[in-house]
Amino acid sequence: MAVTFGDVAAAHERIKAAAKRTPVLTSATIDALTGAQVHFKCENFQRMGAFKFRGAYNALAQLSAPQKKRGVVAFSSGNHAQAVALSGKLLGVPTTIVMPTDAPKVKLEATRGYGAEVILYDAHNEDRQKISEQLAAERGMTLIPPFDHPHIAAGQGTAAKELFEETGPLDLLLVPCGGGGLLSGCAIAAKHLSPQCRVIGVEPVAGDDGARSFASKTLQIIRTPDTIADGARTASLGEKVTFPLILKHVDGFLTVTDEELLNTMFFLWERMKIVVEPTGALAACALLQKKLDAKGRKVGVVISGGNVDLAWAARQLAR
Ligand SMILES: *Cc1c(COP(=O)(O)O)cnc(C)c1O
Numbered sequence: 574m575a576v577t578f579g580d581v582a583a584a585h586e587r588i589k590a591a592a593k594r595t596p597v598l599t600s601a602t603i604d605a606l607t608g609a610q611v612h613f614k615c616e617n618f619q620r621m622g623a624f625k626f627r628g629a630y631n632a633l634a635q636l637s638a639p640q641k642k643r644g645v646v647a648f649s650s651g652n653h654a655q656a657v658a659l660s661g662k663l664l665g666v667p668t669t670i671v672m673p674t675d676a677p678k679v680k681l682e683a684t685r686g687y688g689a690e691v692i693l694y695d696a697h698n699e700d701r702q703k704i705s706e707q708l709a710a711e712r713g714m715t716l717i718p719p720f721d722h723p724h725i726a727a728g729q730g731t732a733a734k735e736l737f738e739e740t741g742p743l744d745l746l747l748v749p750c751g752g753g754g755l756l757s758g759c760a761i762a763a764k765h766l767s768p769q770c771r772v773i774g775v776e777p778v779a780g781d782d783g784a785r786s787f788a789s790k791t792l793q794i795i796r797t798p799d800t801i802a803d804g805a806r807t808a809s810l811g812e813k814v815t816f817p818l819i820l821k822h823v824d825g826f827l828t829v830t831d832e833e834l835l836n837t838m839f840f841l842w843e844r845m846k847i848v849v850e851p852t853g854a855l856a857a858c859a860l861l862q863k864k865l866d867a868k869g870r871k872v873g874v875v876i877s878g879g880n881v882d883l884a885w886a887a888r889q890l891a892r
Contacts (some may be wrong), residue, residue, distance in 0.1 A: 617879025721811025730758025
């Protein structure tokens with residue numbers, strides 16, 4: 574399903590009043606280290622702490638009146654759950670979120686705090702997709718997928734649209750990638766607003782299915798990857814929407830290790846004074862670990878989220 578820059582621009586109008594226009598930060602230290610001019614689009618400051626609010630709000634806002642009344646269902650243990658719950662609260666749409674029994678307590682509470690009904694399932698023995706589809710059928714609710722939907726991808730692309738509006742054309746744009754909603758949306762915005770810009774997706778090494786799908790032009794499906802980047806623990810890119818868009822608009826992929834990600838999280842914490850979750854640090858990590866030569870270039874980096882358990886992070890730091 575094609576998504577165009579027109580869709581991203583329309584999404585921007587739709588979400589503008591509700592979403593934050595997040596800051597674009599720079600750092601003299603990082604410019605000196607990389608020899609580049611780096612601009613960080615900081616979605617860790619977005620509502621609910623990640624860019625996922627953009628796509629969820631854009632999708633919910635476009636439901637028909639009867640669909641809004643019947644409500645929506647989503648399955649997620651992470652940021653998509655909170656994004657759908659908060660969007661539902663703001664738009665008066667009832668939300669049901671299917672979450673694993675072992676989801677972090679803070680995330681369960683945050684999701685309930687936004688007024689969602691949480692339905693727990695056993696991640697080891699039950700299929701969340703099936704449970705969600707059943708709920709949707711029984712209750713007449715609309716299923717809101719986390720990435721493989723044109724309204725989700727268009728909404729996520731508004732992050733890059735805002736970045737280019739602030740920086741002008743860039744040579745390079747680095748974007749974290751799980752299922753590819755953020756990457757495909759941002760690539761559409763980049764190719765329209767700065768056609769010469771190379772767009773690179775960054776994944777954890779353990780979940781390099783996107784890089785392999787891109788190289789082989791065939792969708793690769795893997796078992797849930799074991800990585801601290803929980804927002805990128807996806808089995809594949811989206812077959813219907815995000816994979817075709819990525820083949821069309823993205824220029825390449827890079828991967829980073831969990832160890833490198835942790836170092837980047839602490840570096841961003843210390844030097845830029847910003848709290849970034851592991852998945853949120855993927856793109857910054859590829860740049861700081863010099864996975865590509867950015868010397869002399871004007872570079873955009875999407876910091877995608879900041880929802881990290883600080884007690885966990887402190888334990889990693891102490892090691
Ligand atoms: C979901 C998520 C991603 C990955 O986004 P996709 O659209 O699935 O590629 C990256 N970072 C954070 C913080 C996320 O929550």
